Amino acid sequence: MSSETETPDYKDTLFLPKTDFPMRAGLPKREPGWLERWQQIGIYDRLREKEGRAPFTLHDGPPYANGHLHIGHALNKVLKDMVVRSQQMTGKDARYIPGWDCHGLPIEWKIEEQYRAKGKNKDEVPVIDFRQECRSFAENWIGIQRDEFKRLGVTGKWEKPYLTMDFHAERVIAEEFMTFLMTGTLYQGSKPVMWSPVEKTALAEAEVEYHDHKSHTIWVAFKPRRAEGAPVPVDAEGGDFDTANQAILDEELGRARIVIWTTTPWTIPSNKAVAFSKAIEYGLYRVTATQEESWTAAGELYVFADKLAGDALEKARVTEYERVRSVSADELGGMVLSHPFAGMDGADGFWDYDVPVIDGDHVTDDAGTGFVHTAPSHGQEDYEAFVARNWIDRMTHNVGEESEFLPHVPFFAGLQVFDRKGKEGKANRAVIEKLVEAGGIIARGQVKHSYPHSWRSKAPVIYRNTPQWFAAIDRPVGDGQDTYGTTIRERALTSIDQLVTWTPKTGRNRLHSMIEARPDWVLSRQRAWGVPLTCFTRKGALPTDPDFLLRDPDVNARIAAAFEAEGADAWYRDGAKERFLGNGYNADEWDQVFDILDVWFDSGSTHAFVLRDREDGTEDGIADLYLEGTDQHRGWFHSSMLQACGTKGRAPYRGVLTHGFTLDEKGMKMSKSLGNTIAPEQVIKQYGADILRLWVAQSDYTADLRIGPEILKGTADSYRRLRNTMRFLLGNLHGFTEAERVAPAEMTELERMILDRVAELDEQVREGYGRFDFSGVFNKVFTFATVTLSAVYFDIRKDVLYCDAPDSLRRRSARTVLDILFHRLTAWLAPILVFTMEEVWLERFPGEDSSIHLQDFPAPCPDWKDTGLRARWEMLRNVRRTVTGSLELQRREKVIGSSLEAAPVVHADAGTIAALGGAEFFADACITSGMTLSTDPAPAGAFTLPEVPGVAVVFAKAEGEKCDRCWKVLPDVGSHAHPGVCGRCAEALG
The missing domain is CATH 3.30.2320.20 (Class I aminoacyl-tRNA synthetases (RS))
Structure with a gap:
């Protein structure tokens, strides 16, 4: 054997990897270049040119155009992009038209804030000018958000998005509303709705969220009115109670007071009844001793639910009491009470009316006293109890739009429940003080509980009786589309069960229960920026009159044509009423409605002006998928379902996918005050958009997702391992040509083992993407790439790739498999790592029109499968x-x-x-x-x-000796023509 000094350096004879693909990605700086490239070659439109593909349409739930994106936006848009890209690469024509919600209160509120800062009064600004400022505000934020969404690598028709404020969109929204008008589901009613005193408008359930709130609690005693010789009450059918019923009331019960408990003292002035339950056991209780400071006294008689009596009396500082006897439902149902303010000086008889005791299914003995103070103008269940008894004429209108008591209310006129900043006003305390003065209160306190707040202003809301416009969801829709039901509710519930696939399946239960129990839809808002309720009412007519609403197709057509040309501003122009009514009507006999539509009606109508009307929409106006957060069961999924069931007769979607919310690393909700928010821009600046996308892919989106610095570090580490795998492929495929390719049947056994795994994984990837299981797909591909390949197969085959002769079967087989792996891994990961897989692809296949995103997943190869x-x-x-x-x-x-x-x-x-x-x-x-x-x-x-x-x-x-070329220790080293090498290396050297 030659000495070490005489041994040639064989390093240059090895076939070492060659690639310019860097290990350091530099994504923050490099990603914008790929975005520009995709725009230049028109990737999205190029994909539309592929013929013979079944369409797949993910319909974009419109984000609101009023601020920078938060991490929840990024999660949502990245998930949508993964759906679109994976569906495209599995052979579909996957369309994605981004859109924006542009009307509504948040934008209007911003303009009002600007006015207040300048000392301007909104009411003095012409409404069309005000609306134009709102439009400009939305346009500005659409431009900003569009760039931020594109920076995430999201593909779509960005140059032609849909906007709810486009003229055609405003026309269609009005037409959809007028369909409700013409089919008889629209009506005007006066009932309690959730009302925002800060924003001065009605709110739908979807615009309300619940937060902890500290409320006053009071225990109020109502005296029997009959003892004073008051008129006999009427029963549920409107007739008098009979004398036998009156005789049940004995002397003690006739002196007893019924106690209610409430967390809304401000509603006491509007009390009209007290409710009890026939399912609860009640008793008559006598106070025998109290603390020195108490609002009751020995000898007083009260009626309570037995289960709650002890707690209520303790709150009233009663130290001793006795239960006199049971009180039956018949006895309670025969009682009439006096309002606590009845007969007070200065009340001017305002409260001198009967307060009947009524049976109510909503009454429980979980808390309080077993009796429910009933103010039908300020509570849904209270209202329903009065509707059932035909007592609608007893509704009150005591509270104004700023939650202030109106001038006709004694003692409290002008006092607010909540001020314009959402803070507690003076109304609650004033009512409590007056109750103390009247001797009507026996205890008070405070409770922290879940309370409705406006989704936008975050201020608490109230229930307030106001005239509003509603869509009746249980009234037969007169459109003849009865395949799935005759009412909106029936059609919606049938759609949920028969027409829609839910991911995850729990989404079905959530929306079904919401729609099953929901009241009629409040369509009207008392604002200015939006699509108006394009209808007219006959002057002097009642909402229940048959001719109250004008239903004329010609009028509707004139409105639609004007909106198409001028937008919804046409409704507010001088002479609009005369223009739309035309010569067939006397304008003086009709009132024009100026309320605007709930913005959820706007977004709920998008199926019509996007899916139905656009050339890149769908043939039947139905989307394959709606994808949003779980909050949209009460939002967009919900309103779209109701709206489409009112005009199309069925759901506007075939599939619904929901994702959870984003939390910090500790599982806490993100908030600026806690300092635990992470903005997409922040992640992109530090790591790049692909790392953010990889975080989405690694997470189980069906639950809430955590994100933070440590989680992102782990994501970046996973990315580096994948990048290393791709770099190995690129380096070892340098110079690969088709002449080297080996048919699978001729390959060495190890390579055929890998192809079997590829064939199996291909099925799993396709099936996973089909189920939108992105974490499942990624985890399988990641494990295959970093464990099966990098840690095992690549490790084994380095020797063959570096040392075998170029024409050896083992090396050609390995290189063929690497080529197969390259095409599959880049394609499988392209919907997730859109920038990195483009970089990998272009490193091997450069060219002006080259892109991984123009490719499909390589065709399945079931012949590669070999279970043995x-x-x-x-x-x-x-x-x-x-x-x-x-x-x-x-x-x-x-x-x-x-x-x-x-x-x-x-x-x-x-x-x-x-x-x-x-x-x-x-x-x-x-x-x-x-x-x-x-x-x-x-x-x-x-x-x-x-x-x-x-x-x-x-x-x-x-x-043996160590081969100087491959470093194996073998007995034959040194016995060949080339010094210091083994037989295999000698053959490779020729």
């Missing part, structure tokens, strides 16, 4: 782990420096030994220079792993 090889692969991996474990011990003890210095002996049963493919093959798999496979029993002290039973390894050093 799959079982052998698992066996090989397990035995290999035992071998590498034994070698690691020798390396730690410095017996060897490299695994190539070893030639271990593997002891196993005959079946295992046969699965290893022979000693030479398995030695290559374990990266050793030699291997002995034995079915003999393992000697004592052999290395084993508990998780790999039946396999033992005995260490032995490889015999």
Whole structure:
């Protein structure tokens, strides 16, 4: 053998990886360049040119155009983009038209704030000028948000989005509303609705969220009115109670007071009844002793639910009491009470009316007293109880739009429940003080409880009786589209169960229960920026009169044409009423409605002006998928369902996917006050958009998702491992040509094992993307790329790739498999890592029109599947782990420096030994220079792993010399034409 000084340097004869693909990604700086490139080559429109594809349309739920994006926006848009891209790459024509919600209170409120800062009065500004300022505000934010969404790598028709304030959109929204008008589902009613005193408008359930709120609690005693010779009350049918019913009331009960408990003292002036439940046991209680300071006294008689009497009396500082007897439902139903303010000086008889005791299904004995103060103008259940008794004429109108008591209310006129900033006004305390003066209160306190707040202003709301416009969801829709039901509710519930696929399936239950129990839809808002309720009412007519609403197709057509040309501003122009009514009507006999539509009606109508009307919409106006956060069960999913069921007769979507909310690393809700928010811009600036997208892909979006610095570090580490895998592929595919390709049937066994895994994984990826299981897809691909490939297959095949002759079957097989892996990994990961996979693709296939995003997933290859090889692969991996474990011990003890210095002996049963493919093959798999496979029993002290039973390894050093080219230790080194090399390397050197 030649001496070391005489041995040639064989480094240049190795086929080492060659690539300019950097390990450091530099995504924050490089990603904008790819965005510009995609725009230049028109990726989205190029994909639309692919013919013969089944369409797939994800309809974008419109974000609101009034601020920078938060992390929830990023989560939502990235998920949508993954859906669109993966559907496209599986062979669909996947369309995505981004949109924006442009009307409504938040924008209007911003303009009002600007006015207040300048000392301007909104009411003095012409309404069209005001609306134009709102439009300009929205346009500005649409431009900002569009750039921020595109920066996330989201594909779509960005140059032609849909906007609810586009003239055509405003026309269609008005037409959809007028369909409700013409089919008889629209009506005007006066009932309690959630009202925002800050924003001075009605709110729908979807615009309300619940937060903790501290409320006053009071226990109020109502005196019997009959004892004073008051008129006999009327029963539920409107007739008098009979004298037998009156006789039930004995003398003691006739002196007893019924006690209610409420958290809204301000509603006491509007009390009209007290409710009880026939399912609750009640008793008559006598006070026998009290604390020195108490608003009751010994001898007083009260009626309580038995379960709650002790707690209520304790709150009233009663120290001793006795239960006199039970009180029956018949007795309670025969009672009439006096209002606590009845007969007070200065009340001017305002409260001198009967307060009947009524049975109510909503009354419970969970808290309070077992009796419910009933103010039908300020509570939904209270209102329904009065509707059932035909007592609508007893409704009150005592509270104004700023939650102030109106001038006709004694004692409290002008006092507010909440001020314009959402803080508590003076009304509650004034009512409590007056109750104390009247002797009507026996206890008071405070309670922290969940209370409705405006979704936008975050200020508390009240229930307030106002005239509003409603869509009746249980009234037959007169449009003849009765396939799925005759009412909006029936159609919606049928759609939920029969027409829509839910991801996750729990979404079905949530929306079903909401629609099953919901009241009529409040359509009207008392604002200026939006689409008006384009209808006319006959002057002097009542809402219940048949001719109250004008229903004329010609009038509707004139309105629609004007909106198409001028937008909804046409409704506010001088002479609009005369213009729309035309010559067929006397304008003086009709009133024009100026309320605007709930913005949820706007967004609920998008199926009509986007899916139905656009050329890139859908043939039937129905989307394949709606995708939003779980809050949209009460929002966009809900309103779209109701709106479409009122005009189309069914749901506007075939599938609904929901995702959770974003939390910080500790699982806490993000808020600026806590300082735990993470803006998308912040992540992109530090890591790049692909890391943010990878965070989405790694997370289970069906639950709430956590994000923070440590989580992002872990995501970045996963990214680096993937990038390393792709770099290996690129480096070892340098110069690959079709002439090298080997047919799978001719490949070496290890390569066929990998192709079996590829074929299996291809099925899992397609099935996972089809179910929108992005975390499942990513985790499978990531494990395959970083464990099966990088840690095993690549590790094994480095020797062949670097040292075998270019025309060897092993090397050509390996390079063919690397090419197959390249095309599949780049395609499988392209919907997730849109920038990085483009970089990888262009590194190998540069060109002006080249892009991974113009490719489909490579065709499935079921012929590659081989269950026999799959079982052998698992066996090989397990035995290999035992071998590498034994070698690691020798390396730690410095017996060897490299695994190539070893030639271990593997002891196993005959079946295992046969699965290893022979000693030479398995030695290559374990990266050793030699291997002995034995079915003999393992000697004592052999290395084993508990998780790999039946396999033992005995260490032995490889015999021979180290090859200067491949570094294997082999007996034949030095016996060939080229000095210092083994036979395989000598052959490669020629």
